[in-house]
Amino acid sequence: MTPILRNIAILICSAAPLSGAAQLGANAYSFLEVSSSTHAQALGGYGIAVSEPDVMLTDQNPGLLGPEIESAVGLSYMRWMGSSNFASLRFGHSAGPRGAYALGIRYLDYGSIDGYLPDGTFTGSFRPQDVAVEGTYSHDFTDRLRGGITAKFIFSNYEEYSAMALAADLGLNYYDDEHRLSLSAVIKNAGGQIKRFHDSYDHLPFDIQLGYMQGLGEGPFSLAITAHHLTHWHLPYYHHSDASDGAADGAPQEAEQKFFSTFFRHLAFGLQYTPSDRFYVALGYNYKTRTDMSSWQRNFLSGFSLGLGLNVSDFAIGLSYSQPHKSASTIALNLAYFL
Secondary structure, three states: OOOHHHHHHHHHHHOOOOHHHHOOOOOOOOHOOOOOOOHHHHHHOOOOOOOOOOHHHHOEEEEEEEHHEEEEEEEEEEEEOOOOOOEEEEEEEOOOOEEEEEEEEEEOOOOOEEEEEHHHOEEEEEEEEEEEEEEEEEEEOOOOEEEEEEEEHHHHHHEOEEEEEEEEEEEEEEOOOOOOOOEEEEEEEEEEEEOOOOOOOOOOEEEEEEEEEEOOOOOEEEEEEOOOOHHHHHHHOOOOOOOHHHHOOOOOEOOOOOHHHHHOOOEEEEEHHHHHEEEEEEEEHHHHHHHHHHOOOOOOOOOEEEEEEEEOOEEEEEEEEEEEEOOOEEEEEEEEEEE
16 A cells, blocks of 8 residues: 555544444445434434434434425535535435435545655645435335335545445334334445455445434433444454553553443433424433543543534524544534425
C-alpha cells in the first residue's frame, strides 16, 4: 500500500464512527454505520425499533418503512468529526395499502487533505468522498409484522484511488400498538466490493442487530435497547500505557475485557419522552463509544447523546447532539416535508 493510500485509510477509520468495524478487519466503508436519522443518533446511534412514519429511519431498518408514510421527502445534514460533512436526501412513498418504497442518496465529504509522494514531494490537495445510492421496498405481512429490503450502490473516491461495492439490508419489525411494543431484527451491509481500491480486498461492515422499544406503562416514556455487532463477541479496544506497563510511553495496549464489559459493549440504550405525537425528547447512552474513548481520556459526555423532534403541520424537524470523540462533538439536523 502506498503512503498516500495508507494515510487515507487511517483518516477514514478515524473519521468513521468509533466502532468495532474499523478494528475487526480491513474495512473502508465504516461510514455506512453512521445513521442519517437524528432520532437514531439521539438514542445512542441506533433506531432499528423506532416505529414511526419517518423516512430518514429507513437506513436503520427497511422494515420500518410503511404505507403510513404516504409521500414524504427528507433531508439530513451532519457535521461529523474534524472537517467532515455528511448529507443525505431520501424520498418515500406508499405502494398500495400494504407496501412502500424509498429512494435515497448519501454523500460524505471528509474535507481537504494534502497529498505527498514517498520522497516528500507535495502532489496537491484532494477531498476523499463516499457516495451511497439506496433503494428500499417494504411490505406488511400482517397487521403487526413488516419486512423490507434496501439495496445499496456505494462509490468511494480517495485521491487517485476509487472503489465500488454492492450491499443490502434486510429488516423485520413487529409492532404491537396496544402494548406500545416494537421488536426488530436487521441484517446490515451484506455484500462486497466489485472494484477494489488497490490489491487488497476491503470488507463492508456486516452486522446483525436486534432492537427493542417499549412504552413504560401508560406514561409518555419509552425505553429502547439495541444489540449490535452480534457477529463478533470481542470488540477490541485499547488503552494508553504508562511507565509501569513496561512499554513505550503512550503506546496503545489491548485492554483486558471482562464478561460484563464485553456484554454491555454490544448494547445501546435510549430513553424517550413523547408527551404528544408531535414532539419527543430522547436521551441515549452507548457504552461501546464510552469505552472506546477510554483510550483518549474520555470526559463525562462521551457515549451520551441527546435529541428532539417536532412535527408542525406538514413539516418535521429533528436535532441531535453526540460526542463520539473526546475532542469532537457531532450535531445533526433532519428536515422532512409530507407531500
